[in-house]
Amino acid sequence: MENISLLSNFEMLCIIVNYGIGSKVLKYAKEEGILGGTIILGKGTHKRPLLEFLELTETRKELVLMIAPRKIINPALDALYEKLKLAKPHHGIAFVIPVTQFLGAGKYEYEAKNEIGGHNMTEYKAIFTIVDKGSGEKVVDAATMAGAKGATIINARGSGIHETSKLFAMEIEPEKEIVLILAQKEIVKPIITSICEELDIDQPGNGIIFVQEVHQTYGIR
Amino acid sequence: MNILAEKFRDNIIAVVPITLIVIILNFTLVPLSTPFLIRFIIGSVFVIIGLSLFLVGVDLGITPLGSHTGSTLTKTNKLVIVLVAGLILGFFISIAEPGLLVFSNQVDFVTQGDISSVSILISVSIGLAIMIGLGFIRIIYNLPLYRILLVLYLIIFVLAFFTSPEFLAISFDASGATTGVLAVPFLLALSIGITKMKKDSKSSEKDSFGLVSIASTGAIIALMILGFFNRNLNFAAHIPENITESTEIIKPFTSIVTSVFNESFMSLLPLIIILFILQTVSFKLTKRAFIRILKGFIYALLGLFIFLVGVNAGFMEVGSKIGYTLALLDHKVYILLIAFLLGLFTIAAEPAVSVLTYQIEDITSGYVKKKAVLIPLSIGVGFAIMLSILKILVPSLQLWHLLLPGYIISLALMFMVPKLFVGIAFDAGGVATGPMTATFILAFTTGAANATPSANVLLDGFGMIALVALAPIITLQLLGFVFKIRSRKGGI
Numbered sequence: 029m030e031n032i033s034l035l036s037n038f039e040m041l042c043i044i045v046n047y048g049i050g051s052k053v054l055k056y057a058k059e060e061g062i063l064g065g066t067i068i069l070g071k072g073t074h075k076r077p078l079l080e081f082l083e084l085t086e087t088r089k090e091l092v093l094m095i096a097p098r099k100i101i102n103p104a105l106d107a108l109y110e111k112l113k114l115a116k117p118h119h120g121i122a123f124v125i126p127v128t129q130f131l132g133a134g135k136y137e138y139e140a141k142n143e144i145g146g147h148n149m150t151e152y153k154a155i156f157t158i159v160d161k162g163s164g165e166k167v168v169d170a171a172t173m174a175g176a177k178g179a180t181i182i183n184a185r186g187s188g189i190h191e192t193s194k195l196f197a198m199e200i201e202p203e204k205e206i207v208l209i210l211a212q213k214e215i216v217k218p219i220i221t222s223i224c225e226e227l228d229i230d231q232p233g234n235g236i237i238f239v240q241e242v243h244q245t246y247g248i249r
Numbered sequence: 250m251n252i253l254a255e256k257f258r259d260n261i262i263a264v265v266p267i268t269l270i271v272i273i274l275n276f277t278l279v280p281l282s283t284p285f286l287i288r289f290i291i292g293s294v295f296v297i298i299g300l301s302l303f304l305v306g307v308d309l310g311i312t313p314l315g316s317h318t319g320s321t322l323t324k325t326n327k328l329v330i331v332l333v334a335g336l337i338l339g340f341f342i343s344i345a346e347p348g349l350l351v352f353s354n355q356v357d358f359v360t361q362g363d364i365s366s367v368s369i370l371i372s373v374s375i376g377l378a379i380m381i382g383l384g385f386i387r388i389i390y391n392l393p394l395y396r397i398l399l400v401l402y403l404i405i406f407v408l409a410f411f412t413s414p415e416f417l418a419i420s421f422d423a424s425g426a427t428t429g430v431l432a433v434p435f436l437l438a439l440s441i442g443i444t445k446m447k448k449d450s451k452s453s454e455k456d457s458f459g460l461v462s463i464a465s466t467g468a469i470i471a472l473m474i475l476g477f478f479n480r481n482l483n484f485a486a487h488i489p490e491n492i493t494e495s496t497e498i499i500k501p502f503t504s505i506v507t508s509v510f511n512e513s514f515m516s517l518l519p520l521i522i523i524l525f526i527l528q529t530v531s532f533k534l535t536k537r538a539f540i541r542i543l544k545g546f547i548y549a550l551l552g553l554f555i556f557l558v559g560v561n562a563g564f565m566e567v568g569s570k571i572g573y574t575l576a577l578l579d580h581k582v583y584i585l586l587i588a589f590l591l592g593l594f595t596i597a598a599e600p601a602v603s604v605l606t607y608q609i610e611d612i613t614s615g616y617v618k619k620k621a622v623l624i625p626l627s628i629g630v631g632f633a634i635m636l637s638i639l640k641i642l643v644p645s646l647q648l649w650h651l652l653l654p655g656y657i658i659s660l661a662l663m664f665m666v667p668k669l670f671v672g673i674a675f676d677a678g679g680v681a682t683g684p685m686t687a688t689f690i691l692a693f694t695t696g697a698a699n700a701t702p703s704a705n706v707l708l709d710g711f712g713m714i715a716l717v718a719l720a721p722i723i724t725l726q727l728l729g730f731v732f733k734i735r736s737r738k739g740g741i
Contacts, residue, residue: 069611083309088252164450200735
């Protein structure tokens with residue numbers, strides 16, 4: 029475990045594509061060595077006066093989230109950029125966000141030794157927990173016990189290394205829930221410990237947790 | 250790509266196969282006259298355009314309205330309000346359903362006035378209203394769908410013993426007639442609006458489906474009770490054949506414009522009234538959101554109108570002609586095979602099917618994809634149409650010989666498959682019997698029955714819809730079974 033964390037930093041790759049492409053993105057990403065990913069349904073708009081009058085601006089989008097070491101992310105992103113033709117307009121967008129702490133994926137566990145930045149940071153971090161559908165509430169309960177003040181549950185689907193079955197040549201991606209918790213730096217650790225104990229995140233296949241730096245927060249007291 | 254373009258693409262994929270089958274048949278087994286064929290192709294284009302506009306309208310107008318209504322009702326936190334609203338909504342949606350009106354006139358005619366069309370209209374609407382009220386209670390109190398369906402179908406089984414075979418077919422068809430093209434999307438959105446308030450995400454998901462299926466049983470039970478009090482019915486032996494072999498191309502389209510427009514507007518009217526009442530009473534939507542829903546209604550009205558004109562003027566005669574010609578052939582294999590193919594491919598062009606698959610994708614965040622639902626649904630309907638033709642060809646095969654084992658299998662499967670799929674499957678039964686089945690496929694089976702001397706044109710026509718409503722319940726539950734096995738985590 030230590031080896032991996034020394035060799036590389038973890039990053040989160042986000043790709044937003046039209047509805048129906050998400051599963052394909054995940055499939056390509058797995059071919060490039062990324063172990064799993066989560067897909068969220070969203071709605072996107074683009075600005076055109078006529079379409080706006082006709083109320084036709086909204087389209088369904090899929091947001092694909094994948095976490096992997098940087099040395100895997102970079103080549104994978106290049107490959108995806110080619111395969112998804114992201115250079116062309118309306119084919120989607122991709123971006124990468126750093127991750128400060130990542131656990132639960134069995135194979136690798138990681139915590140950033142030196143936090144980047146230092147100044148300009150708020151007192152808060154964002155804890156993301158991805159679990160099977162129905163377990164989101166347990167995560168919220170566990171986090172609340174450890175001092176979290178609130179949580180947001182996002183419906184999603186996704187698959188990791190344990191979920192790779194097919195149906196009519198379609199990948200089956202089981203339903204997930206993403207729990208987003210914003211918490212003060214000091215209580216991030218207890219919250220994670222509480223969630224880990226409650227849901228056995230250390231055991232493979234039970235979910236993942238990752239933490240990201242938050243630069244600014246509003247509306248939290 | 251905007252949503253309209255997206256829908257166009259989907260619907261072209263959905264409608265082209267059925268058009269190709271007819272064109273291939275034209276050059277092989279069933280030569281059609283040129284005006285027929287041209288009308289059919291124009292009809293297909295109308296269906297594609299109409300369907301696309303209609304589905305955009307559902308997305309923009311009908312789904313948000315249903316979902317807002319559901320949430321608003323739940324937020325009142327008063328059982329009485331929810332219940333009364335369910336009764337009122339159910340009654341008016343059902344009584345305005347054009348499919349039900351056509352159906353009750355048919356029954357009136359068939360029973361030679363013993364059962365008047367008004368009594369059917371009222372009793373079915375009451376049945377539906379009660380069941381929608383019950384459906385609301387079920388969602389709010391977390392009552393498991395499978396238990397409710399089990400009880401309701403047991404009641405239907407018991408009632409079936411006291412129902413004559415002719416009336417049995419009519420009763421089961423009533424369920425298909427009430428769950429019409431606008432009622433289904435509205436009911437689906439309504440239950441989603443209620444369930445999304447729930448904290449428990451698992452139960453919220455599986456409770457999102459099932460309201461349509463509970464509503465359909467209301468229609469069946471209402472008609473069976475009506476039949477119970479009106480025994481010793483006389484049944485007319487023939488329906489008047491009004492298939493005129495028109496050689497004109499444009500006139501069949503223009504001649505039905507007014508009646509179809511009225512029909513489309515009538516079915517949308519209760520939803521418009523609901524929107525205006527709730528907007529003043531409790532929605533308080535922003536002006537923009539309100540106008541958006543209104544624009545959605547315009548899309549839906551226009552789309553439904555174009556769709557129905559295309560289907561009625563372009564598809565019906567062709568369906569009847571194909572059925573008639575194929576049934577006269579010596580080799581019955583042809584008609585059975587074509588019946589299967591027609592069922593397989595028309596279902597994709599059924600408007601409510603697209604709405605259901607879209608909702609399923611939305612609720613499950615894409616876990617259960619459109620294709621995964623559409624394939625078993627199509628296969629199921631294909632078999633249903635094939636069985637209805639078999640029933641026409643083999644006079645000793647009765648409707649209940651197929652319905653009874655079918656429903657026993659459906660009910661037994663409920664205990665084995667994930668509960669989400671129970672709701673989806675039973676809802677799909679109501680969804681599959683839309684305007685496409687009620688015109689094109691119905692014309693096909695009646696055409697076949699007309700060419701078969703031993704068949705009773707009327708009753709065989711009625712039973713088909715019952716079978717189409719049954720088949721997806723079985724196939725989609727089987728899909729759920731496969732999903733259950735396939736979703737297990739490996740390698741732990």
